[in-house]
Amino acid sequence: MQIRRIPLLLLASLVLAGCGYNPIQSKDEGVKAAWSEVVNQYQRRADLVPNLVNTVKGYAAHEEEVFTKVTEARASVGKINLTTDDLTNEAKVKQFQAAQGELSSALSRLMVVSENYPQLKADALFQNLQAQLEGTENRIAVARNRYIAAIQDYNTFVRSFPQNLTAMIFGYKTKANFTVENEKAISTAPTVDFNKPAAPAAQPPAQPAH
Template identity: 45%
Template sequence: MKKLGIGCGILVGVGIVLLIIVLGAAASYNRLVKLSQAVDNQWAQVQNVYQRRLDLIPNLVATVSGAANFEKSTLTEITQARASVGQLKLDPNSAPTDPAKLAEFEKAQGALSTALSRLLVVVERYPELRATENFRDLQAQLEGTENRIAVERARFNEAVRAYNTEIKSFPALLYAGLLGFREKPYFTAAAGAETPPKVQFDFGTHAPAQNQSQN
């Protein structure tokens, strides 16, 4: 009887330990799901602000192309960069798990950012264009959008950091891979990426010295 009692006690102890493990695993799993959804939600916000920028470009190009003798090569560059971004095939509601896919997305968006910066530098040579209400409005919208892009990228990286930290922590590291939870890639921080491109102009003055130095 004494041995039977000891055996029952051991079984009860093992059962309690298993129950604790199961409950802990369930709680950890639920947290992983929540963190993964947070990454996807933030990815959707990133996509929204990039799409907002994409939507501004046709009006911007149409506005500046009306200026006499405006550099056509600059317009061609930005149009091609916009087309490249439009060809990207990424789920807007699910963050990419393949680093190569995110890198491709970043490369295309980076090329568009560069083209936009060049366009805005060229526009500085056209004071009449810069003074129009339509251009001023587009410039203000673009500036706000670039700021939002920087903010949403940072928030996305923070959501990914929290998720990746969780799947590497106990007890999630024991089963995360088996349940399909994989590490997610971050946006890379290229030089100057923490500062949005400046699209503000001094509408009251020219900047001939700066422009000549860049030509």
């Protein structure tokens, strides 16, 4: 009986391989790895926010509305836990993307505020945070592009015949991708430049003692 099972198992393996089962597994793992890197880089950015806000507050304490927006946006991002199992849910992916977009916008407004405070721009801690933020934005752009490519490869494969039949049998569905009106916004990291001349502004409050 055991001897008869071996040819059957071999035949089943050949059938699955010919129908794309193994490549589906490989591409699915590729998507999961790419998504994990996206999440890691977004988390890296979120971790920078508290120190960044507190540093700017030291020189621009009265910009409370801007600080509130950044803090609220970071809190919204933290409430969304999107696992690899959720990637087939387009609504959840859009919600995740929207929250990250709000944080990006809030950070951009914070950066605009910083332009009005030359002393802040000269602060060593702020310069270090600026470098970390700029590097993280670049890593986010790279990670997003890799995820987009992995999703396109996976979705194209599981939609194509005959592997679409294999995907249907084993429950592999297409996954949601990032969507933007301007595709260049995904492939280009936001500019974080603190070396531009500061705009005219009222004198900042006295620098707190360290």
